[in-house]
Amino acid sequence: MEGPGELWRRLLFLLGRGRFNREMEVEMRFHLESRAERNRAEGMDGDEANYAARRRFGNAPLLEEKSREAWGWSALDHLAQDVKFAVRSLGRNPFFVVVVVLTLAFGIGVNTAIFSAVNVLLLNPYPFPQPERILSVDARHISGKNSNTGYRDFLDWQQQNSVFDAMAISPETGGYTLTGQGEPQRMTGGATTADFLRVLGVQPVVGRFFTADEDKPGAAPVAVLTYATWRQRFNGDAAVVGRTMTLNGQAFTVIGVLPRGFAYPGIETCAFFTALGESSSNSRNQHQYGVVARLKAGVTVEQAQSDMNTIAQRLEREFPATNTGWGVKVQPTGAALAAETGRLVWVLFAAVGFVLLLACVNVSGLLLARASGRTKEIAIRSSLGAGRGRIVRQMLTETVLLSLSGGGVGILLAVWLMKVLRAAAPQELALDATLHLNSAVLAFTVAVSLLTGIAAGLAPAWSASGAEPNSILKEDGNSWSRARSRNRLMAWLVAGEVALSVILMAGAGLLVKSFALALDVDTGLRVEHVLTFALNLPGAKYSSDSGVSTFYRDLLERLKNSPGVEAAAGVMTLPMTGGVTGGAFQVEGRAKAPDWVDTLVQYNASTPGYFGTMGIPILRGRDFNEQDNEAGLPVAIVNDALARQYFPNEDPIRHRYRDDPAYGGQWRTIVGVAANIQHQQPTKPPMPGVYLPHAQWPANSMWITVRGRGDAAQLAETARTAVRGLDGDLPLLKIRTMREVVGDSLAESRLAASLLSGFAVFALLLAAIGIYGIVDYSVRQRRREMGIRMALGATYGDVVALVVRKGALPAVAGVVVGVPLALAGAGVIRAMLYGTSPRDLTVFLGVPALLLVVALGASYLPARRAAKVDSMAALRCE
Amino acid sequence: MLILRSLDRLGPMHGYGIAVHIQQMSESVLQVEEGSLYPALQRMLIKGWVKAEWGQTENNRRARYYKLTPAGRKQLTEEVSEFTRVMEAITRVIEPA
Numbered sequence: 001m002e003g004p005g006e007l008w009r010r011l012l013f014l015l016g017r018g019r020f021n022r023e024m025e026v027e028m029r030f031h032l033e034s035r036a037e038r039n040r041a042e043g044m045d046g047d048e049a050n051y052a053a054r055r056r057f058g059n060a061p062l063l064e065e066k067s068r069e070a071w072g073w074s075a076l077d078h079l080a081q082d083v084k085f086a087v088r089s090l091g092r093n094p095f096f097v098v099v100v101v102l103t104l105a106f107g108i109g110v111n112t113a114i115f116s117a118v119n120v121l122l123l124n125p126y127p128f129p130q131p132e133r134i135l136s137v138d139a140r141h142i143s144g145k146n147s148n149t150g151y152r153d154f155l156d157w158q159q160q161n162s163v164f165d166a167m168a169i170s171p172e173t174g175g176y177t178l179t180g181q182g183e184p185q186r187m188t189g190g191a192t193t194a195d196f197l198r199v200l201g202v203q204p205v206v207g208r209f210f211t212a213d214e215d216k217p218g219a220a221p222v223a224v225l226t227y228a229t230w231r232q233r234f235n236g237d238a239a240v241v242g243r244t245m246t247l248n249g250q251a252f253t254v255i256g257v258l259p260r261g262f263a264y265p266g267i268e269t270c271a272f273f274t275a276l277g278e279s280s281s282n283s284r285n286q287h288q289y290g291v292v293a294r295l296k297a298g299v300t301v302e303q304a305q306s307d308m309n310t311i312a313q314r315l316e317r318e319f320p321a322t323n324t325g326w327g328v329k330v331q332p333t334g335a336a337l338a339a340e341t342g343r344l345v346w347v348l349f350a351a352v353g354f355v356l357l358l359a360c361v362n363v364s365g366l367l368l369a370r371a372s373g374r375t376k377e378i379a380i381r382s383s384l385g386a387g388r389g390r391i392v393r394q395m396l397t398e399t400v401l402l403s404l405s406g407g408g409v410g411i412l413l414a415v416w417l418m419k420v421l422r423a424a425a426p427q428e429l430a431l432d433a434t435l436h437l438n439s440a441v442l443a444f445t446v447a448v449s450l451l452t453g454i455a456a457g458l459a460p461a462w463s464a465s466g467a468e469p470n471s472i473l474k475e476d477g478n479s480w481s482r483a484r485s486r487n488r489l490m491a492w493l494v495a496g497e498v499a500l501s502v503i504l505m506a507g508a509g510l511l512v513k514s515f516a517l518a519l520d521v522d523t524g525l526r527v528e529h530v531l532t533f534a535l536n537l538p539g540a541k542y543s544s545d546s547g548v549s550t551f552y553r554d555l556l557e558r559l560k561n562s563p564g565v566e567a568a569a570g571v572m573t574l575p576m577t578g579g580v581t582g583g584a585f586q587v588e589g590r591a592k593a594p595d596w597v598d599t600l601v602q603y604n605a606s607t608p609g610y611f612g613t614m615g616i617p618i619l620r621g622r623d624f625n626e627q628d629n630e631a632g633l634p635v636a637i638v639n640d641a642l643a644r645q646y647f648p649n650e651d652p653i654r655h656r657y658r659d660d661p662a663y664g665g666q667w668r669t670i671v672g673v674a675a676n677i678q679h680q681q682p683t684k685p686p687m688p689g690v691y692l693p694h695a696q697w698p699a700n701s702m703w704i705t706v707r708g709r710g711d712a713a714q715l716a717e718t719a720r721t722a723v724r725g726l727d728g729d730l731p732l733l734k735i736r737t738m739r740e741v742v743g744d745s746l747a748e749s750r751l752a753a754s755l756l757s758g759f760a761v762f763a764l765l766l767a768a769i770g771i772y773g774i775v776d777y778s779v780r781q782r783r784r785e786m787g788i789r790m791a792l793g794a795t796y797g798d799v800v801a802l803v804v805r806k807g808a809l810p811a812v813a814g815v816v817v818g819v820p821l822a823l824a825g826a827g828v829i830r831a832m833l834y835g836t837s838p839r840d841l842t843v844f845l846g847v848p849a850l851l852l853v854v855a856l857g858a859s860y861l862p863a864r865r866a867a868k869v870d871s872m873a874a875l876r877c878e
Numbered sequence: 879m880l881i882l883r884s885l886d887r888l889g890p891m892h893g894y895g896i897a898v899h900i901q902q903m904s905e906s907v908l909q910v911e912e913g914s915l916y917p918a919l920q921r922m923l924i925k926g927w928v929k930a931e932w933g934q935t936e937n938n939r940r941a942r943y944y945k946l947t948p949a950g951r952k953q954l955t956e957e958v959s960e961f962t963r964v965m966e967a968i969t970r971v972i973e974p975a
Contacts, residue, residue, distance in 0.1 A: 027942050028916065031894040035912070058911030066917040 017068075024064050032057055078390075082397035090398060096370060097402065099769075100363050104406025104456075106762060107359030108448055109413030110352045116418055116441045118349050129201040132332060133295040137167065137308065139287055140329040148287040151278045153315060153323070158195075160311045163296055163304040166198035169276055170290035171267045175536050175701070177731060180246040181233070184729045189223070189247065190270040191277070197258075199294045206230070207241040207256030215275040222275060223252040227260040229271040245272075249540025284322040292333065305330040344752055347829055351504060355759050356452065358500045362766045363456040365493045367399060368486060369777045371464035378464055391465040392458075399457025400450060407449030411437070414445070424751045463489055487781070490774040491810040497770045498814025498851055499821065501763040505851070506822035507829060508753070508760035509843035510836055515753040517835040518746055524677035524686075525575060526615025529566075529708050530738035531715040532574055535723070535730060536701040545698045546630065551726065552694065552702060556607060558722040559706055565718060567707045569610035570694055573602075574703040575677055576745040583660030585690065587646055588667065601642055602689035603660070605697045611637075611674055613707045614738075621653045621672030628671075628693035635693060637672040642688035659692075668692070705738070712737040752832060764854060767811075771858040775807040779866040786866050799867040800860070807859030808852070815848045822847075879961065881918060882954040885928065885946040892933075892941040893919060919944060927953050 032053045039049035054060075090097050128134065137157065139149040149157075151169075158167045171190025178185040194212040197203070210222050223245060225234070234240045234254075244251045252274065295304055308328040316323045371378075378391060386394075415437060422435050463486055535555075542548050552570050559568035585601040608624045611617070619640060628635050636657070643652045652670045659666045676686040694702070708715045716735050723730055736744070743750070779786070786799055826838035836843075884899045885891060891899070897912040922928045927950030933943045946954070 023942065024916070026940065027893060028913065030892070030939060030941050031897070031912065034894045035897075056912050058913035060913060063911075063913040063916055067920040 020068070021064070024067055028057070028060055028064065032060075078393070079397070082394050083401065085394065086398040086401050090401065093370070096366065097405075100366055100402050101406045101409060103359045103362055103766065104403050104449075104452060105409035105413060107352075107356040107410070108403070108407045108445060108452065109410030110417065110759065111356050111448055112410055112414035112441060112445045113417035113421065114345070114348050114352045115444050116414070116435055116437070117345055117421060119440055119444075120435050134199060134201075134333050135164075135293055135295055135301065135304065135330050136170075136333045137164075137291040137293050138329045138331075140327050141325055149289050149291050150284040150286050150322075151289060152280060152284045153326075154289060154291055155280055156315060157291070157308065157311055157328070160314075161293075161304075161307055163299045163307045164293040165296050166195040167291060167293035168193045168196035168199045169278075170292050171196065171270060171273060172276065172289070173267060173270060175733065176247040177249075177536070177538055177729070178245060178247055179249070179729060184731055186731045186733060187229075187247070187271040188269045190267045190273045191275065192273055193276050196273070196292075199292050201294060202259055202262065204256035205259045206238060207254070209256055209273075210275050215277060217277050217279045219275065219277060221247075221250055221252045222255045223247070223272045224256040224258060224274075225254060225272045226258050226262055226270065230257040248538040284319055301330060301332065344832065347507075347832065348752065348755060350825075350828075351507065351756055351759050354500050354504050355762060356448070358497060358504070358763055358766050360452055360456040361493050361497045361500070362770050363399070363402070364459055365490055365497075365770050365773050367395075367457060367460035368463065368490055368493070369773055371395075371460050372486060372777065372781075374464065382465070388465045392461045395461035395464065396454060396457045399461070400453035403449045403453030403456065404446075406452070407445050410449075411442075411445055414441075421751075459489060487774075487778055490777065491806075494767075494770050494774050494807070494810040495814040495817065497767050498811045498855065499818035501760075501767045501851055502815055502818025502847055503822040503825050504756070504763040505760040505847045506819075506843055507825055508756035509847055510826055510829065510833055510838065510840055511749070511753040511756050513840065513843060514832070514834040514836040515746065515749045518749060519743070523575065523742060524616060524675055525738065525742075527738040527742055529710070529712050530614065531706045531708065531712040531719065531735070532703055532738055532741060533716075533719060533735040534574075534701065534703050534733040536733065537730070539700060541727075541729075542700055548698045548700055549629070549695045552607065552698075555704070555722060555726055556609075558725060559704070559719065562718045562722060564708050564710065564715065565706055566709060567609055567613040568704065569613040570607040570702045570704050571610050571614075572605040572694065572697075572699055572702060574705070574741065575614075576741050577703075585642070585646070585660070585688070586658045588656040588658065602687050603692070604689060605692045605694045605699065607694045610691075610705070613705050614677075616677055617675045619673045619675055620651065621670070623672060624691075624693045629695040632693075632696070634666050634668040634696055635671045636668040637674050637691040638670055639674050639686070639689045639691075640676045641686045642690060643673045645688050657690075664697075666696075712739070749832070749834070764851070767851060768854050768858045771807045771811060771855050772861065774810075775803060775859045776862040776865075778806050779803055779862045782866075783869060786869050790867075790869065796867045800863040803863035803866050804856060804859040808855055811852060811855030815851060819844065819848060879954065879957045881915065881922070882927065882946060882950055882957070885944060886951065886954055890931070890933075890943040890945040892935065892943050894941070896944070922950065925953075926950075 032050070035053035035056060036049045039052050040046065044052060057063075137149075139153060149169075154167075154169060161167065169192055171192040173188050173190050176187050176189045178187050194210055194215045197209045204224065205227070207224075209224055213219065214222050225240070230236055230240060233245075234243070240254050240257065243254050245254060246252075252272075258273075293304075295301070305328075308330055312323075312326060312328045316326065381394075382388070382391060418435050418437070537548055537551060542551060556568050556570060559565055583601065583603045606624065608626060608628070611623050618637075621637070624635070624637070638646075638652055646652070647655065652673060655670050656667050657670065659668065674691065678686060704719070706712075706715050706719060708718075716732075719735070720732060723732055789799060789802075823839065823844070830838045880900050881896055884896050884903075888895075888899060893915050894912075897915055919928065919930075922944075923930060927947060928944045929947055930942050930944050932940060935941050
């Protein structure tokens with residue numbers, strides 16, 4: 001009888017319930033009356049006959065219900081009843097409902113938001129078919145120093161491997177200026193190789209992707225648009241194929257459009273894709289590309305790794321000069337990404353887990369206190385025949401109703417938090433396109449809400465339902481032993497809450513402290529009053545080195561002469577912006593290092609006056625000057641770290657070294673030593689580096705730094721005017737003050753620190769409410785006792801001390817348990833800390849102290865009230 | 879089994895009739911709460927062993943008559959043979975050898 005037929009029957013029964021009940025009643029009444037008649041016939045009088053019939057029949061309503069239950073779905077019946085009852089019962093207590101719903105909304109909301117990040121970053125990193133087959137294939141030097149691949153090696157890998165369906169170079173993003181369509185516009189494009197879409201497993205929705213022939217140097221330039229660019233720039237016109245776009249002064253023919261939702265970490269800002277057009281005569285030594293590939297069906301990552309190992313060994317034998325020591329590492333791209341952000345996301349996920357647990361515990365406490373006011377109601381229900389299970393179910397229905405409402409409100413909070421995350425997260429994570437409320441996230445919210453309701457409600461419901469109805473109804477109040485056991489449960493809850501708060505607050509404290517230290521770190525720069533922006537001179541218009549040099553010299557001259565400007569200079573790589581150019585460094589007269597990567601130093605280029613503008617001291621020698629140009633002697637300035645590493649016991653000035661062959665292999669004379677600055681993040685140690693004069697190593701794109709007298713942000717207009725005076729088509733990019741640049745480089749730690757401190761404040765608040773709740777509750781329970789004590793001569797202080805102990809003891813217990821757990825947790829976030837020990841004394845003394853103060857404060861308020869009780873009134877009222 | 883047997887012997891009957899019949903047949907040895915017939919009858923309805931129809935009694939009252947179905951008859955045979963088997967076993971155990 002099971003199966004769809006059964007379901008159908010039950011459904012029909014549910015609809016015909018009224019009729020069933022009527023029929024049942026008629027049938028039973030007929031039975032009773034017939035029996036009574038017979039009794040009368042046997043000589044009983046009327047009432048006695050009825051009574052005997054009834055006794056013989058048994059409990060009619062119960063039997064009727066049992067008959068109904070035989071048909072099934074009383075559970076649904078009960079549920080509807082429970083919900084109706086819960087709504088009514090909660091409606092009488094709106095304040096309680098608001099507090100509980102808001103607490104749960106916060107807990108569920110932050111969990112939903114962080115889960116959406118977990119879902120995107122760790123569970124579903126790519127919107128592509130079989131994303132787990134997309135692997136990154138990286139060159140790996142035995143020293144572990146580099147993971148990029150040379151183009152020639154890439155070509156050999158592509159031709160010789162037998163494990164991948166397709167292999168391509170990850171798009172190299174670059175800035176392009178779009179002209180010829182109104183105002184010049186800045187766009188980001190990605191240069192890649194022909195098989196890129198095959199690696200990802202997607203097809204263009206219009207037209208096609210480019211072919212290998214179009215990816216050769218000198219081929220006619222073509223572009224494939226993203227869906228968004230197609231809609232915005234070409235109004236989604238299906239006839240877009242064949243039209244041209246002028247990018248950096250060069251005409252690109254549009255050949256296709258990518259599908260909607262095409263997002264991939266690192267390229268989500270790309271508006272279009274073009275062919276890389278790399279020459280195959282490129283040196284194997286130029287390790288500059290990332291490679292992605294799609295695994296063939298049935299091939300494992302390990303098999304792919306071993307095939308690539310064979311190829312790498314073959315290349316090592318064939319090209320010992322360039323490939324010695326170079327291997328290949330094949331790994332899932334999701335894992336590569338997860339390794340970078342995974343720890344942060346997991347830490348946040350754990351933190352919000354604690355927040356939710358805390359919210360649960362707090363709500364449990366509130367429910368427990370509320371249940372104490374309902375003991376009589378529950379006793380009456382149980383004496384009317386409700387079983388313990390039935391009462392627990394009723395109370396759980398209430399909490400689940402509360403937690404579902406909390407989940408509903410929480411989703412609103414989550415949507416807002418996702419917006420914050422999208423804005424704050426590093427761009428490479430591509431959260432813009434993917435971090436949204438979707439069915440997986442909603443399912444998570446509903447599941448968490450249900451679980452939360454059950455978890456928070458179970459203990460109070462069980463404790464409340466165990467009442468012995470007789471004693472409660474008789475005693476006209478709470479039985480002492482029951483109140484005691486409930487008090488004990490509440491004390492446990494408070495201790496748990498404090499322990500959780502210690503963990504959260506200690507973690508937040510450590511992160512906030514390291515963030516503050518990182519912000520304060522001496523970057524070696526004077527960041528005040530400095531504005532920075534980037535320029536990228538289009539190659540078509542500025543094709544010669546001398547043209548580029550002249551433009552920048554003229555621009556800087558204009559800027560220096562503008563009102564309010566103290567100094568202006570240009571630099572190829574701005575500190576704290578991430579990108580660093582590396583290259584080999586060989587000192588004259590010394591043996592060449594066996595491998596160029598062992599002499600890797602940072603290369604940068606600057607105009608005269610850069611060090612002064614940024615406040616970087618020249619320790620020895622001199623800055624560049626106008627004579628250090630194409631015609632002048634090749635010179636360089638090294639930083640202190642390089643001086644100490646390569647010239648430990650001598651003055652580097654007047655020594656000569658040779659540039660990396662990839663940069664021309666020029667011999668240069670060192671003319672100065674500059675102080676170290678933090679080039680990547682304030683928290684990373686300085687690397688050895690050299691600066692070349694920009695005029696001797698020109699590049700079309702450059703950062704301009706301008707030092708003014710007042711607010712740096714106000715220099716922006718001055719800068720715009722100066723640039724426009726030279727080239728009206730040239731957009732100013734990434735205009736920021738240097739202070740913002742430093743701050744942005746710490747975006748990830750700031751995000752972690754601010755989120756965790758938000759959670760910590762919430763934890764503290766919950767702990768305070770929880771402690772206040774339990775102490776206040778116990779005070780109300782013991783009004784009479786307090787009255788007696790005062791009547792017998794206890795002082796105000798005695799009573800306060802007695803009550804405060806009630807809240808302070810569980811708090812102390814919570815701290816004792818929480819501190820070791822927090823210490824263990826701190827070990828996990830060790831890697832995220834900077835300049836702060838995971839056993840930091842200030843944090844681990846300060847957090848417990850703060851919590852204890854809050855616990856005392858939260859207990860003192862009800863204690864004061866207890867001590868003010870008029871003893872006579874308290875005694876009389878009961 | 880008793881309900882099924884009663885219906886088998888006497889044909890369609892209402893609940894009260896079944897109760898009276900069981901009581902008479904067992905010569906009042908089996909005294910059960912008469913009301914517990916009804917949940918049992920409902921369960922048999924669901925299993926399809928009996929069918930129910932509203933009808934008139936001799937003194938013109940409305941009552942629900944239960945009737946054995948072929949499935950019910952089969953069930954009865956099975957139950958009786960099973961019961962007999964168990965009874966015989968018990969008898970063999972408790973009878974003096």
